[in-house]
Amino acid sequence: MFEHQVKFRVLYSDTDKMGYMYYGQYAKYLEMGRVEALRSLGLSYKVMEDTGVMLPVLDLNLKYIRPILYDEQVKLITRVKKMPGKRIHFEYEFLNESGDLTTKAETTLVFVNCETGKPCLIPENFKSKIENYFS
Secondary structure, eight states: EEEEEEEEEOOGGBOOTBBBBBBBGGGHHHHHHHHHHHHTOOOOOHHHHHHHHEEOEEEEEEESSSSTTOOEEHHHHHHSSOOOOOEEEEEEEEEEEOEEEEEEEEEEEEEEETTTBBOOOOOOHHHHHHHGGGO
């Protein structure tokens, strides 16, 4: 299993009238979690796309447990529990400043050849950096 953590503070522009992080903002933070998790492995979405493979989101699932509040520091844990093939599945947990679980989420992304628009296998450089977590 691969796991990465990142912290962020909820911006005023990310909240609704109640001071809760607006539900539509969660996808942005899930992307941040994925990008930073991959960056910690020495991988980059940009480089991957520049070399012919994109990684669009196939599905997104969110479970809200309690609100995240304006100006709260949040810990976002991003996990990959299964070795990717043509798809990569991420699981996430948002924890508030007290360490309480506020939100659980999952996304599945598909490796897609930029030229053909068809699914492809995980690129070798990506595979070589992540496979050690699944031995």
